[in-house]
Amino acid sequence: MSELRPRPRLIGILRQRCPRCRRGAVYSGLVAMRETCTVCGYQFGRESGYFTGAMYASYAMAVPLLIVIYALLSATVARDLNILSTFALSVAVFIPFAPIIFRYSRVIWMYVDAAFDPNSPVRRS
Secondary structure, eight states: OOOOOOOOHHHHHHTTBOTTTSOSBSBSSSSOBOSBOTTTOBBSOOSTTGGGGHHHHHHHHHHHHHHHHHHHHHHTTTTTSOHHHHHHHHHHHHGGGHHHHHHHHHHHHHHHHHHHOTTOOBOOO
């Protein structure tokens, strides 16, 4: 049987797929991650604290998004509000994006790690 060619990395990230085969889904629920890829057996979380680096990716996505939301609200809807009220409204608008950022930050971290260490452990059942 011929080996399937992996999809491009960007497509894998956007579809939240395994960094090795780019076919198996990383998440089984809204924030519940699978332990291993159902297609190739790639182990998603390698050791305790593995996803600490994902916090940096999360921060890099969350801060610009919050700034854009704040700018849009202060230029349109919240023109008459003070800075603190506009910021509070911005945070309220941002909250629904938090689970999305959480998911993508972990996937991005796994892709960065897989780029530097492509021969990571595989767990076979």
